[in-house]
Amino acid sequence: MPDDRSKVTIYDVARRAGVAISTVSRVLNESPDVSTETRKRVTIAIEALNFRPDRRARQLAQQGSPTLAIAIPTLTTPFHTSLLKGIRVHLREKDLDLLLCDLGSRERHVALVQFLQRGAVSGLMLVGLKVTEDIAAELKSMGAAVSIIGYQHGDFDSYWWDDVEGARRAVTHLAGLGHQRIGMIRSSSDSRTQIRRIDGYRAALQAAGIPFRPELIASGHTEKHAGYSEESGYEAMKKLLVLDEPVTAVFCTSDAQAMGAWMALREQGIRVPEDIALVGYDDVKTSRFVGLSSMDQAMQQVGEQAVTRLLDRMSGNLNEPAGSFCHTPELRVRSSSTFRRA
Amino acid sequence: MPDDRSKVTIYDVARRAGVAISTVSRVLNESPDVSTETRKRVTIAIEALNFRPDRRARQLAQQGSPTLAIAIPTLTTPFHTSLLKGIRVHLREKDLDLLLCDLGSRERHVALVQFLQRGAVSGLMLVGLKVTEDIAAELKSMGAAVSIIGYQHGDFDSYWWDDVEGARRAVTHLAGLGHQRIGMIRSSSDSRTQIRRIDGYRAALQAAGIPFRPELIASGHTEKHAGYSEESGYEAMKKLLVLDEPVTAVFCTSDAQAMGAWMALREQGIRVPEDIALVGYDDVKTSRFVGLSSMDQAMQQVGEQAVTRLLDRMSGNLNEPAGSFCHTPELRVRSSSTFRRA
DNA sequence: GTCGTTTCTGGAACCGCTTTCCGTGACAAT
DNA sequence: ATTGTCACGGAAAGCGGTTCCAGAAACGAC
Numbered sequence: 104m105p106d107d108r109s110k111v112t113i114y115d116v117a118r119r120a121g122v123a124i125s126t127v128s129r130v131l132n133e134s135p136d137v138s139t140e141t142r143k144r145v146t147i148a149i150e151a152l153n154f155r156p157d158r159r160a161r162q163l164a165q166q167g168s169p170t171l172a173i174a175i176p177t178l179t180t181p182f183h184t185s186l187l188k189g190i191r192v193h194l195r196e197k198d199l200d201l202l203l204c205d206l207g208s209r210e211r212h213v214a215l216v217q218f219l220q221r222g223a224v225s226g227l228m229l230v231g232l233k234v235t236e237d238i239a240a241e242l243k244s245m246g247a248a249v250s251i252i253g254y255q256h257g258d259f260d261s262y263w264w265d266d267v268e269g270a271r272r273a274v275t276h277l278a279g280l281g282h283q284r285i286g287m288i289r290s291s292s293d294s295r296t297q298i299r300r301i302d303g304y305r306a307a308l309q310a311a312g313i314p315f316r317p318e319l320i321a322s323g324h325t326e327k328h329a330g331y332s333e334e335s336g337y338e339a340m341k342k343l344l345v346l347d348e349p350v351t352a353v354f355c356t357s358d359a360q361a362m363g364a365w366m367a368l369r370e371q372g373i374r375v376p377e378d379i380a381l382v383g384y385d386d387v388k389t390s391r392f393v394g395l396s397s398m399d400q401a402m403q404q405v406g407e408q409a410v411t412r413l414l415d416r417m418s419g420n421l422n423e424p425a426g427s428f429c430h431t432p433e434l435r436v437r438s439s440s441t442f443r444r445a
Numbered sequence: 446m447p448d449d450r451s452k453v454t455i456y457d458v459a460r461r462a463g464v465a466i467s468t469v470s471r472v473l474n475e476s477p478d479v480s481t482e483t484r485k486r487v488t489i490a491i492e493a494l495n496f497r498p499d500r501r502a503r504q505l506a507q508q509g510s511p512t513l514a515i516a517i518p519t520l521t522t523p524f525h526t527s528l529l530k531g532i533r534v535h536l537r538e539k540d541l542d543l544l545l546c547d548l549g550s551r552e553r554h555v556a557l558v559q560f561l562q563r564g565a566v567s568g569l570m571l572v573g574l575k576v577t578e579d580i581a582a583e584l585k586s587m588g589a590a591v592s593i594i595g596y597q598h599g600d601f602d603s604y605w606w607d608d609v610e611g612a613r614r615a616v617t618h619l620a621g622l623g624h625q626r627i628g629m630i631r632s633s634s635d636s637r638t639q640i641r642r643i644d645g646y647r648a649a650l651q652a653a654g655i656p657f658r659p660e661l662i663a664s665g666h667t668e669k670h671a672g673y674s675e676e677s678g679y680e681a682m683k684k685l686l687v688l689d690e691p692v693t694a695v696f697c698t699s700d701a702q703a704m705g706a707w708m709a710l711r712e713q714g715i716r717v718p719e720d721i722a723l724v725g726y727d728d729v730k731t732s733r734f735v736g737l738s739s740m741d742q743a744m745q746q747v748g749e750q751a752v753t754r755l756l757d758r759m760s761g762n763l764n765e766p767a768g769s770f771c772h773t774p775e776l777r778v779r780s781s782s783t784f785r786r787a
Numbered sequence: 788g789t790c791g792t793t794t795c796t797g798g799a800a801c802c803g804c805t806t807t808c809c810g811t812g813a814c815a816a817t
Numbered sequence: 818a819t820t821g822t823c824a825c826g827g828a829a830a831g832c833g834g835t836t837c838c839a840g841a842a843a844c845g846a847c
Binding site: 465467478505507 | 823824825826827828831832833834
């Protein structure tokens with residue numbers, strides 16, 4: 104009743120209920136061997152004192168914490184938004200804490216490893232991070248359940264996308280509209296993802312009988328801008344616009360890039376899709392509302408799938424070997440790519 | 446050297462360095478009374494064993510954890526993106542963990558309180574949450590540093606915006622373009638923010654000599670959509686379009702709403718800004734790239750300011766009474782509201 | 788009525804680290 | 818030779834729980 108607070112511990116509860124602390128602990132952990140009678144007394148005491156077990160102490164004692172951590176290189180992009188959305192639903196039910204490790208783009212490795220080594224994490228989700236061998240070793244030695252999103256690694260549950268096929272679909276779509284000069288806006292990194300999307304781009308061109316021209320691939324490399332950002336898309340588009348033979352369609356490796364590109368076009372009075380068609384990647388929510396065609400990676404579902412399986416592993420219910428789940432991006436056609444060329 | 450792992454404790458380090466555990470602890474906590482010589486030996490041992498102090502044990506012992514928690518009702522909107530951006534920079538330097546408490550929209554109160562009572566948080570940022578008196582009491586009793594963003598409460602450091610003025614500026618801008626029938630798209634909630642923005646809307650109309658018509662205020666109330674979402678903006682715009690006398694400009698209380706509204710307009714072949722002008726709120730990053738006028742709330746700066754002060758409080762360097770920091774949103778004019786009426 | 792079980796509970800060690808309280812030896816200052 | 822730092826060791830008491838072990842009570846069976 105008295106909301107005095109200032110550290111209500113398990114001892115207070117024990118005293119109040121007239122039992123030993125071990126008994127209180129049993130009640131807390133729903134141990135079967137405690138009489139209904141005592142359990143009730145304890146429960147009432149807990150209620151009355153408004154007691155909540157201390158997360159840290161608990162974790163310390165039972166070696167292994169019910170904490171799920173998510174490590175993301177760039178948390179602050181809308182790209183991960185729906186992923187988190189898928190995750191948080193399942194998290195609410197369980198009594199888990201979400202620890203966020205926002206790795207900067209630089210020194211990701213170091214930050215991550217330090218984070219892990221400090222322990223206190225029983226489940227970890229890595230998002231959009233290249234898992235090098237030393238990181239992999241680190242992950243294994245920490246003995247936590249791990250799932251990797253956006254990268255494929257045989258030793259862990261990984262969820263990834265068929266980037267070749269995704270790019271192929273996007274570009275095939277553009278070629279199908281009659282475009283012959285299809286540009287590509289990419290990030291300047293040489294990540295697996297980027298390479299595969301370029302492969303897909305080439306494959307689609309080849310299938311359509313369009314020659315591949317490296318000069319049609321641009322990236323807006325800037326010191327201060329991340330490769331997938333609006334700014335870089337803006338820069339890249341400008342590069343494409345000064346070519347002798349201009350492009351009539353552009354495939355971008357992110358929606359943000361596409362937005363930036365779109366702005367560059369608008370500034371020059373170039374219409375989308377009449378003059379230039381645009382297709383993005385990620386299918387961010389706003390794309391639907393601005394009419395940007397995009398590749399849907401079903402982020403939310405992937406998030407749900409990953410977290411469900413991860414929670415199973417954490418609770419020890421799942422012991423099968425690491426799985427690899429590949430999703431194929433779906434094209435969402437919107438107004439930015441609806442105009443058919445002659 | 447051997448990466449054997451499996452719990453390297455402070456004892457291992459002590460043994461390896463040939464010192465007592467208390468000395469190791471002193472080194473860890475940068476106590477002044479330890480010779481440079483010994484310090485180096487210990488540091489080397491730590492390095493060699495790859496030892497990281499256990500976060501939980503540490504926190505438990507030194508009563509008070511270096512953990513910053515952020516509670517957000519709806520993490521998954523781009524609205525908070527730049528806020529987090531401002532926060533994380535400062536967080537990287539310190540050795541803090543970021544605990545995320547994503548309150549669902551429902552039962553916010555319960556979720557938050559439970560979260561807090563489990564302790565282990567020395568700093569807390571509440572974002573976009575109405576601080577009721579019981580929550581306030583809760584916050585005080587937990588003895589952590591608290592800062593509130595997007596709401597004003599005298600007992601805590603709070604960072605908020607002058608919503609009346611923000612709305613007034615937006616609408617004044619529209620009136621200045623010659624618009625007479627200016628609609629408003631709001632969320633269906635009766636939050637402080639909403640009420641104030643309506644006040645600002647009225648004030649601006651009055652100043653411009655335009656009569657206030659309640660039927661020009663619409664909200665896209667839907668069971669499944671949050672009030673600030675694209676979907677609700679879309680719905681609301683549709684309502685405004687079926688009015689006898691249509692509006693020529695719309696002020697939206699979020700950029701997402703504006704995006705949704707814009708889509709509704711596009712579907713009907715209504716041009717922006719020629720037929721209808723649009724102004725949003727929040728100045729989300731993509732707004733800049735799609736050309737949506739908006740009210741800039743300087744989220745990133747607010748995030749930085751708040752976290753800086755919060756960290757000061759957490760470290761005990763700051764003891765002055767709670768401050769209240771009010772920011773005034775700035776209008777960013779873009780193409781969605783550049784057309785001047787006759 | 789005694790013995791073996793089962794059931795419930797109390798006591799105590801322990802998780803990994805911090806911190807306090809001496810105590811000691813070394814070395815410089817007086 | 819005495820007094821004072823300075824740097825460190827050793828031991829022990831937490832922090833708030835969990836968990837193992839043993840003992841007490843309750844129960845049924847012979």
